[in-house]
Amino acid sequence: MHMRRAFTTSDAPEFPPRPYLPPAAAGAAGALVAAALGLEFGWRSYIASDSGVPGQTTFAMLAVSCAVGILCIFVRRFWGERMRRWAKWLGIGIVLGAASATLGTMWRTSAHERMENIVASACVFEIEGDPSISSYGVQYTARVMSAEGAALGRVRLDADSAYEDGTRLRLVGRVGSLPDSAWGRSRYMAGEVARVSAVRIVDSEPSAIGPIEALRARMLDVIQPDASQARALVAGIVCGRTTELDQASASEAFARTGTSHLVAVSGSHLALVTSLAQVFLAFVGARLRTRYLLLVLLMSSYVILTGGSASAVRSLIMVGLTLVASWGERRGHGISALALTTMALVARDAGVVFDVGFQLSAVSVLFIQLFYRYLSYLLLRLGMPRPIAEPLSLTLCAQWGTLPITIPIFGTCSIVAPLVNLVLGPVMSALLVVGLVSVPLAAIVGPLADVLLAPADALASISVFGAQAFAGFPYASIAMAASPATALPYLAACVVYAAWLDASRWQVAVVCAAIPGALAMHLVRWTLFAPASVTVLDVGQADAILVREGSAAILVDAGVDSEVADALARNSVFQLDAVVITHWDLDHYGGLEDVLASVSVSRVVVAEGALDAMPEELAGLDMPEVVELSEGDALSVGGFACTMVWPEGPVEGSDNEDSVALAVSYDSGGCALDMLLAGDTEIAQEERYAARVGDIDVLKLGHHGSAASVDAALMAQMRPELAIASAGEGNSYGHPTKECIDAVEASGARFLCTIDVGDVTVRPDQGGFSVSTER
16 A cells, blocks of 8 residues: 555644646736836836837837737637636736836826926925935935925935935935936836935925824834844834844845845734734624724734835735635635735836835745645655744745845845744744834833833844854855846746655655755855866956966956956855955945955955055955055965066055056966956056066956057067956947057957956966856
8 A cells, every 4th residue: 555645643744735826826927027028118218218208119018918918818719718717817917017017107207207307496305215325325215396286206316314204305406317227227117217416405394294104203213223233123123114224234144144034024024913913802802894904904004104115015915805805704815815916016006016025025925825835744754843844944935936036136145044034033023023012112101111122122132143143154145146047946946836746755855955965066166176267257347357276266356346246156256365456446446345245355455555545435344354465476376376566666556557467377287377467557567567477378458458558569578369358338438449459459369358258267278278258
């Protein structure tokens, strides 16, 4: 007899049935795709036209989408009953998404046209939501109104001071269109149509707020989120305000440990609020329908209290649908509720499709609905205790679904997330419950506030300490770059759902060992056995060159922005022995903060005398040891010797002629390579050190291939076979210049530029060297 599922204990798990995917899921998918395409066309039209006119393409897209949707709704007679239902919902979703996107694009267009003709000093700017504070200043979403009170549109407002939600500002400032960048696109999708930079605030006036907003303001006054990291966490969890937490080191710890979702207001928060309210209402003997109405009212108030984020609204609608189903004595279905909620949110605002909080929340809920019971069953079969298996399966489902979203956005994958969520999840849930009771009481009873907040303070301190402790583990979070492989979790989800296998204990054990095993092999491969190579990274109009072999690696220059962290991730770099900053030009040190945040760095190296001129923004970072390098000094990187050949003496490091130039040589196992990294030095400096460099194989051109980076005489003297330029597409300097390219090609050397081929990797080889490019 086949007894695979027979167990000797009464707590034996049952193999769960495959979750039902309702036809409404097709409607949600159609709405999301149509809305995304519609707004994307709107953004491209915004960029292409000075007036922001959506153009014929957007309306053509609407017509095509609606035609496809109507076809799906009505041309159904050749399909089976199940397919007819799916086609009907798909058509409804497409029409809904396309209509919402078109209306949204038209609204953005008209608002942008109005904003083009305004004078900032003649308008009133009303702050919406909490401020976003960074080293570059304070940013807000602001609603713009004319002097007569007519709404003109929503903008991104830059200012020097922080103002609270609802504050009305009169200011002198500059109004401009959103830039053609990922940031500008994200603001457009969020409903903002212009950028306003405040030069001077003339007047600020708090606007009239409702009782819920007033309670929130009073609660924040009592919490004092800027007093400590623990108080900032209390404000984030209880009131949904993360302004202060985002500036604290604890925020990075939560990100590295994959626990940021425990702070963001989501379905778990609403579930706890609902549970507390249900216990209280049952205790006072409230009637069932009265209980449901009060629960909806309470949840709506809580969502408003915490800022009304897209994920919170999504959770509110889902819980509301569940209550309606219970009221009507019908069985609730989580995936159906999620699908209907998604369609409702898209109909309200197509831009929700691009809201990262909504994406993470919706996908994690979907994967929990699909795979939670299945993963719980497999973990129980493996012999894991139920109190551990069930919460762990929740975390694994959420991480499984959100990895393809978080990796492209944040460039990292938290390895310790399942463990940390298991440990800190109950603590932060307790913090929410305690905070929801103690913070409002403290807001009412001012003199006893510190006493009432003491339990919340303690739980928050434990949470911060735990997150920081786990974040300090080696490889707690590893840098990963977006690639086609990023979609593999979704492919795996499709396979698992289609197969729905009742795996045996040993099969579960093999899979559980294979995933971390493959990750461990990847880490070992690139942290201990990386092949000898020099890679000129594609980081735009900037410099960043990676030299590594085995467990040793250095980075020569750190780019200009976060692109350098992405480049390190796609090259599987997890630690650096040193970052050499050739000189203090922004395009050589601007990404150092991102490098320090993404990988472990042992020290920073600069030219002799340059340390005293370090830019202020770097001096304020938590820097590793900074050492100075003199002419003739060498850095060993595996079999590489990187010898400083310029400058010849102490320098300030502020000018191109102060730039460090490194002669990189390799000779091991019959493989050899001689390469010059010229930094931003040009002909005048190169003529003075070229003789010391001698005959080389590869030249990393100085100053991004400027007209003065090299000439025929220098090419003849150094005789490189390959010359590489690092430059950004469409840069205003015209790098690399025609003069540089002509000098290289006239010498018979091959010319490559990161603009054309991406990362360029040179490897020592038998009898020469090999070259590979990213594309």
